[in-house]
Amino acid sequence: MxxxxxxxxxxxxxxxxxxxxxxxxxxxxxxxxxxxxxxxxxxxxxxxxxxxxxxxxxxxxxxxxxxxxxxxxxxxxxxxxxxxxxxxxxxxxxxxxxxxxxxxxxxxxxxxxxxxxxxxxxxxxxxVVPDGVPTINVDKAGLERGGPLIAECFAPPASPAPNLTWYVNDQRVPGSTSSSIIRDTELLETANSRLELTGVGGSWGAIRLRCEATQFRLYRANSLVVEVKPDTPQPASVLLMGPSTNGGGWIIPSGAHLFFVLFIGAIW
The missing domain is CATH 2.60.40.10 (Immunoglobulins)
Structure with missing residues (x-):
């Protein structure tokens, strides 16, 4: 009891x-x-x-x-x-x-x-939310000589730097990354990302590039769409540049649509 x-x-x-x-x-x-x-x-x-x-x-x-x-x-x-x-x-x-x-x-x-x-x-x-939208700069000089198409995306200064994502012909580039650097005495950061497309000349037609910047749920903005029309002959195959066990790349048949050579890098 x-x-x-x-x-x-x-x-x-x-x-x-x-x-x-x-x-x-x-x-x-x-x-x-x-x-x-x-x-x-x-x-x-x-x-x-x-x-x-x-x-x-x-x-x-x-x-x-x-x-x-x-x-x-x-x-x-x-x-x-x-x-x-x-x-x-x-x-x-x-x-x-x-x-x-x-x-x-x-x-x-x-x-x-x-x-x-x-x-x-x-x-x-x-x-500190970015003021404006990301911008894309394209270097076609190498493409005209048969080399890769190189593009860079820059986001406006912010804190912390926004994430950057690439889109090629409205398809998200897998594994796209961004890096941040200190740009001013107020410690605002500018994000930038580098995209390299190799073997996209000739009959591939126009290539549409777009870069999206996001910062938490506070900010989401897209760059203007940049359209590039390669003038160089199309190679026999398209090489997707990236990490591999033998130090090379992956080979993609030339007739495979929308499979471009992608190299994502960070510029510090």
Whole structure:
């Protein structure tokens, strides 16, 4: 009989505990914009002791319902909390700057007697979105001498640099990559990607090139379509330049449509 009562008593306290902590932090936000971070949880009828927010390891906001006022802000450089709309579930940051990129953490604690604590964290990047669209430069001089068609795609400066993807005749080039370099004192990055098409002369007809730049879900833009009409004779086969075990390439029959010689490289 005693054991049954002890089990029942323990079960009551176990049911009055913190659970199901859910953190909502946008993966990326535009520099200068405001952002709301959400922290939802189920106290299961237990009283709330505190909610604390951290950027990396630094606490910047605390909500304690037993205190007056319940909210408290800890100063961090470049971080501004809108206390008027922040509460036990959410905190709003005003005009975020690039240095605020990092790991944001929500820590929730239930009150006595258990003081159960749960913590969740998520990354957030404060991004400088590119201004404009990517551009393509084509070097046809080598193509006219029977060499490859070389094209380069450049995205406008941003932070972080956007990803670049090539399309040839509206077909995505597999494995296309981009690289980023530091271009100015503000540490904005310019992405660029190099595409090489070999053996695309003669009866292959016009080649349409397009470059797409993306940055998280904040930015997606396409270059103008560049159409190239090779004037050189078509070779007996088309060589797809790329990594292979013997150091060469793959041979594609000359009659295979839309299988061009592709070499994707990064220019640093």
């Amino acid at each position: 005693y054991n049954n009562r002890l089990f029942l008593f323990s079960g009551i306290y176990c049911s009055r505990s913190l659970s199901n902590l859910r953190l909502t932090v946008p993966r990326a936000v535009r520099v200068g914009h405001s952002v709301t971070l959400q922290c939802d949880y189920d106290l299961e009828e237990a009283p709330l002791y505190s909610v604390k927010w951290y950027r990396n390891s630094d606490e910047f906001y605390r909500y304690v319902p037993k205190e007056a006022p319940p909210t408290r802000v800890f100063p961090l450089p470049g971080l501004h909390v809108d206390v008027s709309v922040s509460n036990a579930q959410k905190v709003t940051l005003l005009a975020v700057g690039r240095p605020l990129s990092g790991i944001f953490q929500c820590e929730v604690s239930a009150d006595a007697p258990l003081f159960h604590t749960e913590i969740k964290s998520a990354p957030m990047t404060v991004a």
